[in-house]
Amino acid sequence: MNTINRSRRNFIKTSGALALGSTLPVSLVELAFAGTGENFTFAYISDSHIQHIKGAQFVRNWDRGLIRAVAETNLLTPKPDFVVFGGDLAQLGTKAELDHGAEMLSGLSGKVYHVMGEHDYYLDLGEYWEKLFGPQFYSFDHKGVHFVVLNSIKTYDDWTFKRWPTAEQRMHEMAGLDNPNGSPFMVGEEQRKWLKNDLAKVAKSTPVVVFSHSPLQKIYKGWNFWTEDADEIQALLKPFKQASVIYGHVHQIQYNQIGSISFNSVMATAWPWPYPQSYAQAEQYLPKLTVPMNRADPFFERDATGWQFINVATGRVDLNYTLYNNNGRVVRFNTNKRPEDSVYAGESQRIPPQNHY
């Protein structure tokens, strides 16, 4: 435990120092095992939405978000074992955007694992992305933890292959958050079969951490905060004593617990999305979240941007968020065996959801 405590103090010291000068959406993940396994950390950057204007011009704000995240990640102490990029590197999936994003990410020291986002995918169905970053789904083991990366943003073949006259139009239709012409995300049969085989080789006592772009839970279909076959993926994860899903795409802090599976989102380097609950006029499938959450101001431009580190004690995930105006927010796996916001757990502390019409 001494090692763990020392390590946590280091993180807190580091996070405090970084918080003074930074609002960066970088997750630093620490995996700490009491008694078994080996402590380690990794960082998480997501949703940079690098957007090409013309020639050598790109949207500066999104560039700056990623550049700063890369710089801060390289400064982390202790040095993370690896970095994950959580998808939506590009805005419209072009070579120019993916190349520019890859160039910025190449500044990271150490191994980077990549997750496919819908903004990276729907122009050429991941062809160029694969050339730059490798396979769209895979798994790896690191110091006693089994990590799985899924492409969760596929959809029905009819929509992908038959509905749109051009690849550009297909990309534009999927790029809109609330576009009714979009189509629900899914992992799909091929990856579900692969995942079943992959997990069959893993002991049920091994902590499993899944990285996806969309949430592997059904939150809000209207904005594709949703994965159509989430229930089937959850069924595959259910037998594991400690399963965690970390996802991007929603550009906001979310957490939930379904059975033995913890769900936590990471923030975007580009911009925050508002909360689906604030859009009362749209059809909603939720709140179905089993854990009440604080809802901050969706129209505050820095809301849901900041940086965080995540500690996984005994294989469970604790997220430590440092928000621009909201220091010290911690969502930890508590004794009731679910994520809890340590500051906003009480009803009276929460900021109520706002309705926008």
Ligand SMILES: [Fe+2]
């Ligand atoms: Fe995104």
Ligand SMILES: [Fe+2]
């Ligand atoms: Fe996305």
